[in-house]
Amino acid sequence: MRPKPVILDVDTGIDDAFALMLAAKHPALNLLGVSCVDGNCPLDQVVRNTLLVLETADRSDVPVALGAARPLVAEPNYALAVHGDDGLGNVQWTEPKSKPVKPFAVEFLRDLILGHPEKVTLIPVAPLTNIALLLTEYPEVKENIEQLIIMGGSAGLGNATALAEFNIWHDPEAAQIVFSADVPTIMYGLDVFYDVHIGERELIELQNSKNTTAKLAGEIGKYIAGILGYPITIGDAGAVCAAIDPDGLVLETYPTTVVTDKGPARGMTVVDRRPYRDTVENERALPDARDVSVALKVDSHRYAKLWLETITS
Numbered sequence: 001m002r003p004k005p006v007i008l009d010v011d012t013g014i015d016d017a018f019a020l021m022l023a024a025k026h027p028a029l030n031l032l033g034v035s036c037v038d039g040n041c042p043l044d045q046v047v048r049n050t051l052l053v054l055e056t057a058d059r060s061d062v063p064v065a066l067g068a069a070r071p072l073v074a075e076p077n078y079a080l081a082v083h084g085d086d087g088l089g090n091v092q093w094t095e096p097k098s099k100p101v102k103p104f105a106v107e108f109l110r111d112l113i114l115g116h117p118e119k120v121t122l123i124p125v126a127p128l129t130n131i132a133l134l135l136t137e138y139p140e141v142k143e144n145i146e147q148l149i150i151m152g153g154s155a156g157l158g159n160a161t162a163l164a165e166f167n168i169w170h171d172p173e174a175a176q177i178v179f180s181a182d183v184p185t186i187m188y189g190l191d192v193f194y195d196v197h198i199g200e201r202e203l204i205e206l207q208n209s210k211n212t213t214a215k216l217a218g219e220i221g222k223y224i225a226g227i228l229g230y231p232i233t234i235g236d237a238g239a240v241c242a243a244i245d246p247d248g249l250v251l252e253t254y255p256t257t258v259v260t261d262k263g264p265a266r267g268m269t270v271v272d273r274r275p276y277r278d279t280v281e282n283e284r285a286l287p288d289a290r291d292v293s294v295a296l297k298v299d300s301h302r303y304a305k306l307w308l309e310t311i312t313s
């Protein structure tokens, strides 16, 4: 099998780093490039953290582009309390020597997608500002996108707020543009996000590893364990696992939309799971919704093993 061409859109952060390590090292994927957006931390730190992780994984050949430094409408709201002041667990590590490419991420993504001979799988694990700008400015890219595997949203509770997941909540207007675009979409949301995790023993083994990628994962994982306790979720890396091994997910297709008003549900992904929804009167159907494949269950052990085996290889 030829490696699957993928692109990641990141706000590197600790679990984005876990996702980058997997995408950079797994032989079933051809990581064409990475675009950066503000989210967990400001854009300049996202870029530095992304370059650092790729350089540590000996993948400085992967081009990295700067994208949006702020949401389309909302004010930025970073998650430094969870990811550390530098967005990468304040890890003491060698500063990256590699530099980002010159083009803005939106044109970078357009050129990567349209320039590839096969359809590309786009894996946003961050606020969707770059992806919304891409689909709005260059809708022709849709013809060469195999699917979107979005880490974001929730069919149940939120994490940034009672009802909204952080990536959607950070830029709801962008998320609504992406969720309403006619591109095959898997929503890898909070319904599975926390289920793929590693415990203290595995984390200590990573910290003691001679493999620099594994050691970096152990060091940054130690930080988030200190904040949120054990086990620690591999988070965004689960969305990359889905690109490698889709059979590890249970998916159901539901009409889904994003709340963009300023009330308590702002940033919520509303997933209409009513079994009778097709029989209700049209005016009671979910407005502005599109069918999305929602991940409801995950084979946690299968994905945790996939991630650990790859980053220690």
Ligand code: RIB
Binding pocket: 011, 013, 014, 015, 016, 039, 040, 125, 126, 127, 151, 159, 165, 166, 167, 235, 236
């Ligand atoms: O809600 C979790 C998501 O928000 C993850 O992508 C994490 O990195 C943050 O961006």
Ligand code: CA
Binding pocket: 010, 011, 012, 013, 015, 016, 039, 040, 125, 126, 236
């Ligand atoms: Ca992220």
